[in-house]
Amino acid sequence: MKISARNQLSGTVQSLDHGAVNGTVKIDIGGGNVITSSITEEAIADLGLSVGNRVTVFVKASDVLIGK
Template structure:
């Protein structure tokens, strides 16, 4: 699958924490960094997502904020 988003980070799923509707998915992208995403339980089922899976984190946002 090709995507127009340029911010694509390969990683490995480390944790999936289910919730009532959404779940939190943590992805280790290397260098001691983790990306956390909130996605629906339905999306997790559709992707057959499991801890240890190799995935690509795709970031597509109209706003990017930086704080210090």
């Protein structure tokens, strides 16, 4: 698969929290870092996601916000 996003991080599905329409997926990318993504339940099913799966996180954003 080719994709234009340059920010690609490999990791392992740590947890899935299912909702009515969207679910929350936590991906352990190593070094004590976890990325959380909210995606549709349909996408979770289509990808066949389950805890322990190796996945790639693609980050494509026009804005990155930092607060303190």
